[in-house]
Amino acid sequence: MPADSPSSLYAEVRRTRSAELSVPPASSPREQAESRILEAAECVFACHGYRGSTLKQIAEVAELPKANLLYYFGSKEKLYVHLLEQTLTRWNASLEDISPDDEPREVLEALVRVKLKLARQAPQASRLFAAEVISGAPFLRDYLSGDLRDWVQARCDVMKAWMAAGKLREAEPMWVIYLIWSTTQHYADFAAQIDQLGGAPQSDEDWEQLADFVASTLCDGLCPRQP
Amino acid sequence: MPADSPSSLYAEVRRTRSAELSVPPASSPREQAESRILEAAECVFACHGYRGSTLKQIAEVAELPKANLLYYFGSKEKLYVHLLEQTLTRWNASLEDISPDDEPREVLEALVRVKLKLARQAPQASRLFAAEVISGAPFLRDYLSGDLRDWVQARCDVMKAWMAAGKLREAEPMWVIYLIWSTTQHYADFAAQIDQLGGAPQSDEDWEQLADFVASTLCDGLCPRQP
């Protein structure tokens, strides 16, 4: 029975915490506790999904009494939903608009780089999302068929324009998006496998080369060659 | 609190069951019960991971008393491990050997098609594996760093030969494998997302076109063009 010790999980928290420069100091006790709880919860939920996670374990990782989590978040479900919403908000902030006048190669390459950056900086968030979707997206149905669908539809329209102009391979535009999403998220979601099999990017240069490889391979595959 | 009713899960089981022609009738009561339990367990474990699944729910999906599962499999963990091993065995059976003399385009395309076929025929198995890896692969560590590593190493050697011969883009061979794995598995693991966003392949033709798109895009991106 392979058990993940709280210590190993906490190590992951600390690794992320020190790397996370975006969050301000958070002075008030409420903010301090909440962010501490959210960090721990992201760690545990990302690992075991909603149903597989326990408040006890989250409390241990956060080094706070269990009753404290419930004092601030009310219930396991509210904590989980809060975390999902926080993740989607942060992701949205790093996405840029595109227009039919842009050069497909540049846009696709930029998207690959942003996604890979997220996979590196916030792998837990990616795994949280993945676990939620694998379990049938019970809490994300509305988001998927609402905001995200709109976002995606806009990109599809642009891509159709590119295809009509002969600047992009003819295909179902969604499949192009899935090509980019899957290849980039893979490095966050399947990190455990990649660590065992090899090829895991470590240094900044590794990640840079990986981004170059994925971006140029997909671009060469998707964009008709110019003579 | 979005709950997945046992009925909805059972629908998934029935769908897979009728489509699963590979398993022989299974005459003895032991075989009959075991396969029935394994089907239900695959369904639940794939959805909620090891820790998020309960024997009670598996029993409900299998329409058998809980004590019966334990009679045949001894414990939740043994049932889970049995399922993992069965999955790996079946996957191994559908993988073919390759040699440096093969044409990279043909091999890559064949691999994409096999993987997409698995994603279509056994999406539960793919999600089961994904959930296990997301949670840190506690039960698969040995497999990943053993058999699978060897399998993967052999492919990497062949790909290095291809690269030396100028038949494949120069890159970390593992990244090529991840490119193929991620793009194909995505359609099983993230099916819930794809169903909501659109672009989900339905008919045989859809899947055929998807395979054509993924295979040709990756091949064009990975193999230097021949004049």
Added chain:
DNA sequence: CAAGAATCTGACCAAATGGTCAGTGCATGT
């Protein structure tokens, strides 16, 4: 048919689960 083995299951158990609550501190403003 008899004897044994295999199949099956309701009832039970200790531990863990999400959640409640009464009560303790402890700062502030008055």
Added chain:
DNA sequence: ACATGCACTGACCATTTGGTCAGATTCTTG
């Protein structure tokens, strides 16, 4: 000094969890 509201938490609760077990039923075989 004291009142007020926030921050906190140990103790508790009903329910669910994985697992056991004694016994009932069915099947196989001499």
